[in-house]
């Protein structure tokens with residue numbers, strides 16, 4: 225999936241929300257999107273899933289092939305975890321006959337580690353278990369591009385790491401394209417690629433880094449991953465206000481290539 229957003233401006237705003245966003249999301253890879261609050265992460269996703277208009281184009285994908293998992297997915301609280309996944313599979317019309325359907329449900333219950341809670345109603349599940357149900361509901365529909373906005377916010381470090389590990393395994397095994405917005409930079413090494421969005425002094429979001437997590441500390445000149453956000457956050461947000469510098473640095477590196 226290739227994203228080329230020249231400019232995105234909301235009608236009631238005097239500044240662009242995003243500018244010069246040119247980035248590829250390769251199949252078989254998990255990409256973490258991280259960045260300053262208000263840098264345009266959710267806006268970028270809204271453009272990608274066709275919920276928001278922009279100046280530019282998105283190519284090398286099929287819009288029907290996108291599964292979008294919002295931060296707070298709507299689940300029927302009185303349904304069991306298994307039933308939620310079952311109905312999603314049934315409505316997808318991908319599976320012929322009850323045997324194939326039940327096998328698919330069982331497979332996805334197992335893949336997301338939900339065996340022990342599959343017969344519990346959603347309101348009795350923890351936040352992490354609910355997130356796994358909503359991911360299983362999307363995966364069972366057979367979509368090839370998975371886009372998730374802050375699915376691990378509010379989960380403890382272990383649960384969030386487990387969730388990301390599961391999504392990485394599925395991505396590598398199936399060749400799907402997986403894109404996850406997250407504030408949990410501690411999991412950065414689990415991802416194949418990282419896109420850092422920063423909010424410049426003109427309030428516009430731009431790309432401060434896109435590439436492997438292996439080179440990101442060198443690029444931002446930090447020893448610890450958490451210091452990346454400190455560098456790009458504005459000084460009134462407790463940061464060092466270097467967003468413009470790193471957006472410019474990434475742009476000049478890219479144009480030299």
Ligand SMILES: Nc1ncnc2c1ncn2[C@@H]1O[C@H](COP(=O)(O)OP(=O)(O)OP(=O)(O)O)[C@@H](O)[C@H]1O
Nearest residue numbers: 234236237241259260261262263264265266267268
């Ligand atoms: N519907 C909207 N109408 C007008 N402006 C908007 C709208 N949605 C977002 N914005 C503005 O666009 C910019 C980017 O917002 P966005 O929600 O994409 O940021 P974000 O990176 O997802 O932030 P967060 O980490 O806080 O979720 C902000 O300046 C925001 O005020």
Ligand SMILES: [Mg+2]
Nearest residue numbers: 265266267373
């Ligand atoms: Mg957001």
